[in-house]
Amino acid sequence: xMQSVANMVSIRPTQFASKIDDGFxxxxxxxxxxxxxxxxxxxxxxxxxxxxVRIVNPETLPPGKYDxxxxxxxxxxxxxQTAIKDxxxxxxxxxxxxxxxxxxxxxxxxxPGLHPGSRSIYQPERFFGKGTPTDGHILYHNxxxxxxxxxxxxxxGIPVIxxxxxxGFYNFQLDDDLTPDLQEVNQSLLDQLGLQLTPATQMIxxxxxxxxx
Numbered sequence: 001x002m003q004s005v006a007n008m009v010s011i012r013p014t015q016f017a018s019k020i021d022d023g024f025x026x027x028x029x030x031x032x033x034x035x036x037x038x039x040x041x042x043x044x045x046x047x048x049x050x051x052x053v054r055i056v057n058p059e060t061l062p063p064g065k066y067d068x069x070x071x072x073x074x075x076x077x078x079x080x081q082t083a084i085k086d087x088x089x090x091x092x093x094x095x096x097x098x099x100x101x102x103x104x105x106x107x108x109x110x111x112p113g114l115h116p117g118s119r120s121i122y123q124p125e126r127f128f129g130k131g132t133p134t135d136g137h138i139l140y141h142n143x144x145x146x147x148x149x150x151x152x153x154x155x156x157g158i159p160v161i162x163x164x165x166x167x168g169f170y171n172f173q174l175d176d177d178l179t180p181d182l183q184e185v186n187q188s189l190l191d192q193l194g195l196q197l198t199p200a201t202q203m204i205x206x207x208x209x210x211x212x213x
Contacts (some may be wrong), residue, residue, distance in 0.1 A: 009083045011043065011068040031081065033070040040088065043068055043155030046079035048092050050207050051153050056097065060209040062088055089212045097206045099142040102147050102182075102197040106166065117142035117169035138174040149170060152197065156180060159204055164195065 035042065040061040045052035050072040072079045077182075138149050144164045153160035157180070174192055182197065189195040203206050 008069060008071045008072075009079045011087045014038075014065045014067045016067065026142065032037055033068075035066070035068045037065045038068065042083060042211075043080065044045070044207070044209060046093060047077050047084055048094070048207055049057055049077060049204070050094070051150060051159070053153050053157055054159055054204070054206040055092075056095065056206050056208045058209075060211070071179070076170050085212055090209055091212055092207050092209045094182070095206055095208050096203055098203045099159065099206070100202060101161050101200055101202045101204060102152070102156065102201045103161050103163050104145075104195055104197055105163050106194060107190050107196040108194040111192060113173045113192035114194060116172045119173055137171075141171050142169045143172075144169055148193070148195070152174050152185070156182065156185065159202075159206075160197065161200075161202060161204070 001138050003096075016037050035046070039052075040054040041055055041058050043066060044055065044061065054155065055061075068080070068083070069126065070076050070080050070083070081091070146162050149160045149162040172193055174188060186197050189197065
C-alpha cells in the first residue's frame, strides 16, 4: 500500500492495527491520497468532501477498517467515489438538513494561542502532539479557522459552523485532551483561542449514502 504506483486506486481490508478511531490519513497536496485502518465512513467522507459526522445514515456503511490509496494526477475524489461504488455498491448525494449544530464564534480578542500565519498562501501543516488529537497538544501552522472547526466537529460528533468571521491563515495551538465534555472544551477554547461554541439549529449540507441498484 505504501508503494507509489501511478494511476492506482485501491481499497482493501486493513492489514494494520491502529489506536486512532479514523486511522492514519494523509493528503499533502500531492497526487496521492492515503489511508490506513480507516473506517468506511472516513472513506466516504473523503470521497465526497465532507466530515463523516455529517453522514445522515452511517448504518448503511460496511463494518471494519480499510487501507486505501488513490494515486491519480487529478479528480482524486471522483476516483475514490468510483472505487467505493465498485467495492461496496454504494454512492452518496449531498442533502440539506436541519439539525443540531455548534456555532464557533469569537468571544474575546487577543487570545494567546492564535497568531497570524507567516505565509500568504495556503501551505498547512498539522501536528497532534505524539500523533493523535488525544495526546493533549494540537498545533496548526498556516491554516484558516475552518481547520479548528473541522477538528472540533470530528471530535465532538456534531457539526460545527465557523462563524468567527476571521479571515486569512493563522498559527494556533490548543493544549487540551479534547474530552467530549462541551463545557471543558469551551473553557479551553476561550482561555487559549478566545473562541466559544454555542448550541444552535441550522440547515446545513449533509451526506446521504445510497445503495446502487
